[in-house]
Amino acid sequence: MTLINRPPVAATAPILAQGTQTPPPRRGFLRENPSIPWFLGLLTIFTLIVSVLSEGLGIGALSTSMVKILGMTLCLCLIAIAMDVVWGYCGILSLGHFAFFGLGGYAIGMWLMYARTEIVIRESLTGAVLPPTEAELSEAVAAQIFGVVGSSELPLIWSFAHSLPAQLALVVLVPGLLALVFGWLAFRSRVTGVYLSILTQAMTLALALYLFQNDTGLRGNNGLSGLQNIPGLFDIPQAVLAVWFLWASALALGLGYLLFAWIVSGKFGSVIRAIRDNEARVRFLGYNVEGYKLFVFTLTAIISAIAGALYYPQAGIINPAELAPIASIYLAVWVAIGGRGRLYGAVIGAATVSLLSSWLTGGGAPNIEIGAFRLMWADWWLVFLGLGFVAVTLFFPKGIGGLFDKIVRKAP
Amino acid sequence: MSIFARLLPLCLAFALAAPLAAQTPLQDVLQANRADIANPSRGTVGQVIAALMAADAPGTDEFLRQWQDRTVIEEPQTGLFYYATEVEGRQLALIDVDSGFEAARVGSRDVTAIRPNAGVRREIGAALVRFELSAPDPARRLAALEAIGRSPDAEQIALLAASIPDEPDTDIRIRKERLLDLLNARFATETATRIAAIAGLSGDVSTEARRALNQILATEPGIAPSLPQDRNIARVLIPGQDLSREDAYDRLVAASLAPARADRNSIRDGLLAHVADGMVGGLPTHRMSDPSARLAAYDALVAQGLVPPLVSEADIDQSLAGYAFFDAYLEPDATLTDAARAAIEQTDTRLRLFQWLAISLDALSLASIFFLAAIGLAITFGVMRVINMAHGEFIMMGAYTGYVVQTMIPDYTVSLIIALPLAFAVAFAAGVAMERLVIRHLYTRPLETLLATFGISIALQQMAKNIFGTQARPLTAPDWLAGAISLNDVVSISTIRVAIFVLALIFLVALLVMLKRTRLGLEVRAVTQNPGMAASMGINPDRINMLTFGLGSGIAGVAGVAIGLYAQVTSEMGANYIVQSFMTVVVGGVGNVWGTLAGAGLIGFLQKGIEWFNPSNTLAAQTYMVLFIILFIQFRPRGIIALKGRAAGE
């Protein structure tokens, strides 16, 4: 397979050549990554401003739905930097990372639904003449959750749904294991390049089809809903919860950024970039290429799942359509527009495109009159996005982040 | 309704006044059954028909025909029935049922149309059989035969047998004889006749023959202390083996032969009924969240005789041991059921063969659809290593081209003949344009081609939505493609699918000839194997790439017309095929027409095979198929037919 765009290999070559010998003296982590303090600072300021403007804790200039949208956007930024690491740094164009995002959402959603319903059921039975047995309780919960899809049995996959720690562990474990097994099989067979992209796309398609089935036990096309009502926190208004989730999302994004910046800046980062640029050469140098790829694939899958677990309680509903292959392609589009190979690029891409999309299709933008023709943004936005994306690929392969680099480099 | 209520006394008066002479005018007979004729229902129509037949007024058959055809109306004021024919606009000419002359002209809103439903019309059709079996019009005779096929009964045997000798049309005569066999098998009075007729149906896979045999073999479940000798037992059911113990016991309960088992709420309900002062069965109610405490309390209540005792496993075993469970034939004569069973066993062997053939045909048809959708992609992906995510949109473009042509040319055959090359031209042009404008610049960056073409894909999809709307558009097949080709009642395939298969075959041959026998093909193969070397031999890779891409896209356009004919034309139709097409190409092996054929064949047969195992969930079949493909690629990354040599190194 021909190489994807070749940044100067020279930068990585000296480090590689030293192999396992002592690394060169390293400059400070932060000095090597000047974007980190900038990014974390801006993220903090952003979070503070939103909190102050919010309805829940501040002066009420920002509506709760807007706070939720911003919180969800932060989660999308988190999965975008994960995508950037796996694609922009390691060269694996995964078209399946939204599957992990969705699985994280499903794992936390199961607990949210179960625990909320259980509280409701317990409350309704407090006045009962005979206190309910555990079996009756779980049956009643199942009837509430699955009554809408014409069944009342609690499927086996819901075995741990009553326990928050267990489901939190599943948020990490299920996507992590899936990525590990899938990645092991794929990398072991040396499936690379576009083949791997198609394979990851097939994986998310299979998962979406699987979840669409009612027999799966995750309520089929209806998915899990009412996730914004957090069990035990019924009395706290959504306006406040929205801000809390915004904080959590900002914290996750900040930590995720730090983690990924640390990973891609050290020797490990050099190796994975080298794999991106010339996999065969790295293999001949004695590196376990498959191991590196597998690690990156699995780690980004887990971070994606965590982003999903934070996203869906804000969205309120998750259903299999969220895992459709197209979502993952959009993710790649965000990263490409933002600029691959730079973490802040992914954040810029995800935030810009997703906010712009929701603003333009939500009827927020004024329509433009061109003579007799009226341009409806809701109708034409996708056309412009598609063509704009082609233009970015053709003319600005480094995306918005690339422009940013030029400005920063010119400045000193 | 209120009109009927007011007129009811009038009806009764008519009924009483109607003389019983044979020549009562038809209108009077109708008025005697006015309510049931105006508002017919399957439950009452039998009596009405019987009354009409008994009165035997002249024109009864004509009335039945018109009633069946929904051309009878009721005049709301007088309650009289007329035949109505539309004259112009909303005007109806009312024709007197007795004289046959036009009685009046009225607006369609001034009368009540009578609309017997399909069930009623079936009954009327059966009643008409006696008049129609020897009707001069062959179509009416055939309609009568169809009516017999739908609601056969014993009386028809004589009528049918009587009409056979005078039947002039050979085809209809054969049909009549066959129906007579079917009727004889079920209703003949002589056992020997029936057995002979049943034997004649042996090995006949037609639906009606199997239906007749299965109706003879209809069973009902039975329970008795010991197997009854006077019943024609189909099979004995042993609880625990042929039916579950629970089901068997439930049958006993349903027959009031055993007390009901406790369902999940009966303990709770029993306890609830006897709660007093916070105590039940001697235990405090707050302990009742413990199932064992509930049981203890319930036992205490049983001891007091307040609630019925629980049915234990031992009780169930004991009850079951006391009875024999069986299915008995409704037909008492064992010789008949034996003959029918022998016949149907004979049929089953052939049936399985035909079913297998039918599934294979379906799979073949699905494979040819996948092939058609994927072959264009195989060319662009295989030859140029270009991932074209907009391939599905070229399929859509072709389908919409077909739709637009159809809106302009009303003749479906002509429009199809024009649409096929036009779809090719449109998609070819779009493909060449895309290659020139976008893909040419990205040959060294295949992953980015994927993303850029995806951008084009969403733009095209949305543009189609803006132009044609989100509603699915019809692409109607001409009449000669609308039917089905059937070998028998089991094996049949719609003509359009056969046409798609033929189209796929044509493309396969044409591509092979083009690649192997023409100068262009030689150049394409050269560029595939080694672009640099090909260029140095004087081949212009740019031109070859452009033409190949156009060719692949053009084929997608033609595939779009074909797919639109059997399914629906929507802006999202391309997206539905794109992932599957990629999988077809990758599974088959890239860069090889035979590979795509193998991939399409594998996926088509696999999908049908999985569906056959689990016919109730098509979605599951698709899921397993995708999973299989993922695993397949892991173990055979280069596909079924792998290229060898330098080109395979990629």
Place this chain on the structure above:
Amino acid sequence: MAFKPLLASATALTLLSTPALADCPIKVGVLHSLSGSMAISETTLRDVMLMLIEQQNAAGGLLGCQIEPIVVDPASDWPLFAERARELLTVSEVDVIFGAWTSVSRKSVLPVLEELNGLMFYPVQYEGQESSRNVFYTGAAPNQQAIPAVDYYLEELGVTSFALLGTDYVYPRTTNAILEAYLLSKGIAPENIFVNYTPFGHSDWSTIVSDVVALGAGGEQVGVISTINGDANIGFYTELAAQGVSADDIPVVAFSVGEEELSGLDTSRLVGHLAAWNYFMSADTPENEAFIAAWHAFIGDTARPTNDPMEAHYIGFNMWVNAMTEAGTTDVDAVRAAMWGQEFPNLTGGTSVMLPNHHLAKPVLIGEIRADGQFDIISQTTEVPGEAWTPFLTESATLTSDWETLGCGMYDTATSTCVQLTSNY
């Protein structure tokens, strides 16, 4: 289209929340997808709402105010329904919402409505098993569409073997679960019920239609009950026609196919197949004639059909107007109380009544497809009261809903307790 400017100004997404306005104008939120896969069905409902509001304003408005429609586009994206509903209730501060089509979109909106005590009218036939304090269901519950259609099969067509074909999502799943239980209770043997689920937009119908035809060999009269949704119907009916399945041999009754869906099909080969609804465009009443005339005048196209959910909005909107007038206020609880027992004439004759379980009592119609894409109404019942909870499934057999006297939408008569005041989403 004349209403576009109105839309544009009304939908401006206000990022900053505005202080509560005076009571005038009265605001009506319209929450129907105008883009995405559901736009095809829901855009029509948006237009109907705009027409009804225009008519009401022309007739002098409501409570002395003009009614202002606030139209938003949830774009067939289920989480977006919740988001847009929250905006409507908190930012635009609407007094009522008319909206949603799919069950999953309704389930997405429900928690927001219940949290903010909003009021919504839901106009589409659905699977039941729900009765929210804040939703009035003007579409059919299963006992107002599915059960009568099955009764028609059993009694009038003598069907004894059933093929339940559906798209794999909640409405067909629940409806089929109810129907299976109902058929078993009517003495149909389990082996005579064939169930199949297909994905959205399914196109490969040949095997499934063959399977259905093969059922006929079992010696029973076969009938198909179709809950196949949307585009997939085109492939399904095309295959039915190609294999020559006539309505006389194997009738198909559909619950999701109406005039709008048939307009994309050549119906000449489908004559005689059935659909069950509470409204058909072919109903011959003066009210319907006036409604169709007004609709054609408003939309400027005499070819556009009317359909059942449009009538549901027509009834719902008029009942809401009357309830507002009676209550004399926009207060949700007062309007809710005034809604119970509201009566309004149907377009098909007779009078609908809003029951205390938030469902309508309305007539059930069964129609046969005609060659012109309309329906011959061959059966029309008197008003059937909608049941929120079906008695045919064990888990809901003891549940009932009565907001007027019990004050509960999910009341368990076995334990005499209110299971919950909110809904299960």
